Amino acid sequence: MRSEMEKDILKVLITEEELQKRIAELGEAIYERFQGRRPLFLGVLKGSFVFMADLVRACQLKSDVEFIAVSSYENATVSSGRVKINHDLQQDITGRDLIIVEDILDSGSTLAFLKDYFLTKGAASITIVTLLDKPSRRTKAITADFAGFEVPNEFVVGYGLDYCQEYRNVPYIGVLKPEVYAG
Ligand code: PRP
Numbered sequence: 808m809r810s811e812m813e814k815d816i817l818k819v820l821i822t823e824e825e826l827q828k829r830i831a832e833l834g835e836a837i838y839e840r841f842q843g844r845r846p847l848f849l850g851v852l853k854g855s856f857v858f859m860a861d862l863v864r865a866c867q868l869k870s871d872v873e874f875i876a877v878s879s880y881e882n883a884t885v886s887s888g889r890v891k892i893n894h895d896l897q898q899d900i901t902g903r904d905l906i907i908v909e910d911i912l913d914s915g916s917t918l919a920f921l922k923d924y925f926l927t928k929g930a931a932s933i934t935i936v937t938l939l940d941k942p943s944r945r946t947k948a949i950t951a952d953f954a955g956f957e958v959p960n961e962f963v964v965g966y967g968l969d970y971c972q973e974y975r976n977v978p979y980i981g982v983l984k985p986e987v988y989a990g
Pocket residue numbers: 851852853854855877878879880881886909910911912913914915916917918968969
């Protein structure tokens with residue numbers, strides 16, 4: 808496939824095949840944990856939209872989907888630590904078993920905020936699924952229940968993850984060339 812973005816990618820960190828294989832495993836593990844319980848998959852936009860679409864199809868549970876849109880990076884490469892809700896829940900989550908779906912768990916600020924927020928809204932349980940985990944950058948006491956891949960402290964894009972809102976449609980996880988964000 809032709810790509811206008813390939814020239815900005817330093818290296819491929821996780822291929823499309825590796826992503827699909829791991830997501831199938833995650834889907835199976837989540838099925839095991841939740842069968843018979845009708846969980847609510849709750850995607851954290853925007854970054855999670857690609858992973859969410861693949862994960863819910865890899866996990867054939869009776870379930871429904873919901874989204875919340877938050878941001879904390881505001882086009883910077885380091886989190887501001889302040890989480891802003893850009894699009895709120897559209898349904899009552901009281902008594903629901905939530906499966907929060909994230910593209911990346913970095914400082915943990917976003918999930919620390921969301922966990923509290925969903926508990927105050929009456930969620931019965933919260934399970935965190937993240938495709939990528941960067942434990943080296945954690946500042947909040949947050950761990951994922953299910954994590955796809957541990958990644959090093961490099962600026963990753965693709966498969967939903969952006970730099971200045973671009974590169975979300977790159978089909979693999981790649982590392983951006985430093986000159987792209989330095990310039
Ligand atoms: C990214 C990502 C997570 C969050 C993780 O979102 O999608 O939600 O940062 O970082 P943290 O653990 O340090 O909080 P971002 O604010 O860039 O918005 P986006 O999903 O719209 O890209």
